[in-house]
Amino acid sequence: MEPIFQFLQRVQKFITENHLLAAGENILVAVSGGAYSVVLFTCLQQLSAKMQFNPAIAHFNHNLRGEESDGDEEFVAKFANDAGVPFFAGRGDVEAHAQKQKMSIEDAARELRYQFLENICQAHHFDRVATGHNADDQAETVLLNLIRGAGWKGLGGIPVQRGNVIRPLLFAYRIEIETVAKVAGLQFRTDRSNFSLEYRRNSIRHRLIPLIKKEHNPNIIASLVHFSQIFREGEEYFREQAKIMFDRCLKVKDADKIILEIECFSGYFTILRKYVLFYMFDLVGLPAGSVSFSRISEMLSLIDRGRTGGFVTVAGEWRLGVDHAGIVFFRRKRWEPVDLPLKPGRSLVIPPRKIKLTTVVLNPDAVVFSGEKTVEYCDADKIGTSIFRVRSIKPGDWFVPLGVNFRQKVSDFFIDHKIPEHIRPQMLVLTNGENIIWLIGYRLDQRFKITDETKKVIKFEISDELSE
Structure with a gap:
């Protein structure tokens, strides 16, 4: 059992170093029934007394595999009961949601799943949600985002913590987690859809990464994890610098507009100016990813020209323009005629x-x-x-x-x-x-x-x- 004990120590160290949990907190562990989420909960339960937190289990049924999906839910319910912890189950129609929102099955499943977890947190006063993402997931995400043409944030991959969501196993490789499950004799479910090449991530996992391992870099997973860390650190730096720059250039800020001094803004490097724009979008609650790279370039071009009167539609009712007041980011209200x-x-x-x-x-x-x-x-x-x-x-x-x-x-x-x-x-x-x-x-x-x-x-x- 020595490998299991050593793995537990590594989990505890990772949690401590990244400040993922605090004594007295209630932790909702997302358990699909697969090996990684089962090992995650098992580790957290083993550490709960020592680190003084309270784990519970949540499972979301995506209704994508009929009886197999129901079987996963039954398995996790029994797993939670055997562990003696609270269990919360939810389900949703992923296919209908994907069609309605015009998104992929993967994105629709993720959106519904996280909505469910957040609702449980609010209703039952959980402080954190723990998910079983691991280093291989990180590598796949970085590669997927690279293919999509993502920026610094996307190339930083999966964050260790985002809001109240934590990933205590992000340091560990799949083979390590699978070994722990085997040595500990843990039972788990296997999701057949993880082998379907119809999904983008699976194609990267089962085709692209094995090809790179074979012909280019046998340590590609470790390389991509290291790559993500570099970009994540860069992202953190630029975001902090953008806040400083924003405060220096700010002239007016209220619920419907933000005005920046154009000469101040234009004196910074292009990448920082982009991050200031993203920071403004965050301030007014525009969803991440709602503004394309080409739209950002269009805004910077407008600002660089310095011509008053022009504006660019950012997203929804939000516009960005240049006038005599400076760079104006404003909500274009539809005023009824008076x-x-x-x-x-x-x-x-x-x-x-x-x-x-x-x-x-x-x-x-x-x-x-x-x-x-x-x-x-x-x-x-x-x-x-x-x-x-x-x-x-x-x-x-x-x-x-x-x-x-x-x-x-x-x-x-x-x-x-x-x-x-x-x-x-x-x-x-x-x-x-x-x-x-x-x-x-x-x-x-x-x-x-x-x-x-x-x-x-x-x-x-x-x-x-x-x-x-």
Whole structure:
């Protein structure tokens, strides 16, 4: 039993060195019924008293092999019962999910399986999920990602820990784990689908790697594991540097936009700029892999040109563009058109902008110019005291901006005055009939300003600015 004892010591050392478990934690062990997950649980159960954690077993039935799948579930249920630990079972229709989400069977099975494990963790207060991935899995993943054309993160392979998911056997080769199972007399199930060459990973496992071992490098598994470590360390470095760079270049950050200083951003190496973009995507919750390499290159090209007004669709409603504020990463909201009446002396709340527009009729001697963009004064006799309207900007809208004596399209005013592209869709105008009185929050129409001859004034005031 000496090999088993030595293997247990290595598992414990790997857990300790990588800070995978803490005393008092509840650990949900994902057990398929195969040799690797059975050995994983057996090792963790042996270490649980010494390391002071509490293991349980979860099994997800993918319903891909009919009675064999059900047999796996029954085997794991008995295995958990014999071990005297809690058991949680789940199942899903992988084929239907793959078809609905337009993904491969492998990806659909993985997604449903991890959803199940996470649901069990939340419902039953488990701190960690342990899976039986090993060094051979790591090598296959790296090779698979290399063939796909992955970047640093993909070439780093399977992380030892991601979120609450840990891989305590990632250091061990399959042959070692199989030897432990044999020497310990452990029973396990064999999944026939692991030998089907229809699946990409199996083709790499049973065809490509044996070919490389035979004709090029008999130690290819170890080489790929080492390769993954180099790239994983590089990935960690670039991610940390990207956070530092992001903080240095940051101008504005809120729920709907991030603005970076373009000169600061452009002063870094290309690879760091890419990592800053990925860091921004993470901040707003865009899924990993949702932005392609070509899309990233398109964004960097746009930024390098430095031309204002252009933008790139990142994913969903998120856009990245360059304007006079800098590099703007923003959520392009679909603002519903506004067209609301406003009576003189009344107030109007404009949803969903949360803007309150108030009107007050004054004598000229009560006017106090503050320079605030949220307040404007108009000659009441010039604009009339009938009902005004607050509406969205329409194509072709024009007015005579205060300070000039010619009419100008609102769209041209935006360009001339460097109004950020990302806020234009939400801007509003105040009108009386066909005339724009006020581009709200920005400029009064010259025709309606107060003069020495003004006898009555209407004051317009908004609660918040529309711009940053």
